[in-house]
Amino acid sequence: xxxxxxxxxxxxxxxxxxxxxxxxxxxxxxxxxxxxxxxxxxxxxxxxxxxxxxxxxxxxxxxxxxxxxxxxxxxxxxxxxxxxxxxxxxxxxxxxxxxxxxxxxxxxxxxxxxxxxxxxxxxxxxxxxxxxxxxxxxxxxxxxxxxxxxxxxxxxxxxxxxxxxxxxxxxxxxxxxxxxxxxxxxxxxxxxxxxxxxxxxxxxxxxxxxxxxxxxxxxxxxxxxxxxxxxxxxxxxxxxxxxxxxxxxxxxxxxxxxxxxxxxxxxxxxxxxxxxxxxxxxxxxxxxxxxxxxxxxxxxxxxxxxxxxxxxxxxxxxxxxxxxxxxxxxxxxxxxxxxxxxx
Numbered sequence: 001x002x003x004x005x006x007x008x009x010x011x012x013x014x015x016x017x018x019x020x021x022x023x024x025x026x027x028x029x030x031x032x033x034x035x036x037x038x039x040x041x042x043x044x045x046x047x048x049x050x051x052x053x054x055x056x057x058x059x060x061x062x063x064x065x066x067x068x069x070x071x072x073x074x075x076x077x078x079x080x081x082x083x084x085x086x087x088x089x090x091x092x093x094x095x096x097x098x099x100x101x102x103x104x105x106x107x108x109x110x111x112x113x114x115x116x117x118x119x120x121x122x123x124x125x126x127x128x129x130x131x132x133x134x135x136x137x138x139x140x141x142x143x144x145x146x147x148x149x150x151x152x153x154x155x156x157x158x159x160x161x162x163x164x165x166x167x168x169x170x171x172x173x174x175x176x177x178x179x180x181x182x183x184x185x186x187x188x189x190x191x192x193x194x195x196x197x198x199x200x201x202x203x204x205x206x207x208x209x210x211x212x213x214x215x216x217x218x219x220x221x222x223x224x225x226x227x228x229x230x231x232x233x234x235x236x237x238x239x240x241x242x243x244x245x246x247x248x249x250x251x252x253x254x255x256x257x258x259x260x261x262x263x264x265x266x267x268x269x270x271x272x273x274x275x276x277x278x279x280x281x282x283x284x285x286x287x288x289x290x291x292x293x294x295x296x297x298x299x300x301x302x303x304x305x306x307x308x309x310x311x312x313x314x315x316x317x318x319x320x321x322x323x324x325x326x327x328x329x330x331x332x333x334x335x336x337x338x339x340x341x342x343x
Contacts, residue, residue: 003115004131004158008104010095014137016085018161020077022052022142023065026240027328032247037228037236042140044165048228050143051163052239055088062244062328074148074159099164100138106168113214114172118179121210127183130155136171137161145174149182156182167217176202176211244328251327253281260325268325272297273318280332280342289339315340 025031031038031050040054064078119125132152137160144166149156160174180198205211206218228236240247251260256278258266269277279296280288288296290311297314298305319332333341 001112001115001119002125002128003111004128004134006107006111006134006136008100008136008138010100010138012086012089013082014135015139015141016082016089017077018073018137018139018142018146019053019055019085019089020065020068020081021070021073021075021146022050023057023062023081024068024071024077025050026052026243026245027062027066028071029245029329032240032245036143037232038240038243039232039235040239042165043232045167047144049232051141052243053089053092053141054239055085057084057088059323059326059328061085066328066330072148073146073161074150095138095140095164103138103162103164103168103171107171110168110172110214114175114211117210117214118176122179122205124179124183127179130182131178132157134158134160134175138164140164145170147174147178147181149178169215169218172211172215173202173206173218176205244323244326246327246329251281251322251325251331253278260327265325268321269318272314273321275299276314277318280340284343285341287335287339287341293339 026038030036035048037043037049038052039049040052042051043049061081061084064081068078068081070077115128118128132155135157139161140163142161142163144163146161148159150159156178158175158178160171160178162168162171162174177198180201184198206215237247241250251258253259256266256274257264258269258274258277258281266274275296276293279293290308293311293315294302294306297311315332315334319330322331331342335341
């Protein structure tokens with residue numbers, strides 16, 4: 001029976017890459033859309049919390065993260081962004097050795113029975129043989145666990161994370177998710193449809209099969225997805241807003257005026273920008289077609305003034321000014337060939 005070589009790490013460079021991944025997940029709205037709370041502090045043994053450290057990251061950092069096309073842990077993020085996190089992390093306390101020892105000791109005891117069940121019960125021996133090695137980042141940050149099966153010369157190297165407050169059995173769950181992804185070739189990018197299929201299939205294994213006995217501390221009977229308290233919800237919304245990715249709109253139109261955090265910022269925009277932005281803000285979630293956007297800008301002169309290029313530049317200027325206000329979330333989305341949507 002093959003048991004892939006497994007190593008544990010607390011290296012700052014690896015942790016910095018992981019924090020960049022968490023930042024990317026925040027920037028694309030994954031946590032907000034999936035029921036996770038994002039907090040600057042830890043909530044022990046809560047699956048539905050992502051602990052994102054309050055590192056006072058720069059606007060430049062967030063620009064690099066937003067521009068990056070990488071959206072999965074282990075894919076690599078912009079060098080400048082990673083370097084900034086490394087520098088900021090040096091001020092944070094490191095994990096205690098006894099916490100590391102406990103997780104490694106428990107997993108070493110579990111893995112023989114775990115891989116035996118993977119081989120015999122799941123019939124996934126061929127998938128296990130594709131795993132060249134496993135590297136597990138032990139960290140106080142992030143979600144309960146993350147995974148990226150990185151293609152290698154003869155198969156895959158699994159890059160895992162394990163939040164230090166979670167039981168060692170979480171490692172088994174994360175590996176099952178990776179095996180499912182490799183076996184089925186589902187995309188599994190966090191938050192998409194395949195991701196939810198993968199999660200639900202693994203939850204079933206943990207709750208109703210032999211894996212419930214092998215990994216008793218991670219089944220829904222052993223540890224639950226805790227419902228968020230009012231405080232957690234409030235703290236998460238405030239933190240996301242402070243980071244520049246509010247889960248609730250903080251920019252609105254009131255009597256043709258543009259308001260952010262109860263402050264009138266109308267004068268920051270040109271008359272054309274103002275007219276279009278008010279139209280978008282007044283119709284959250286509704287598609288504003290190119291024709292409707294043009295009418296908002298040029299009104300009675302639309303037939304003479306209309307230009308897709310000029311319209312696109314107006315939207316670009318609005319987005320830039322909104323980001324300069326510290327709102328990094330992409331709140332004006334382009335629907336190719338159709339128009340724009342706020343929200």
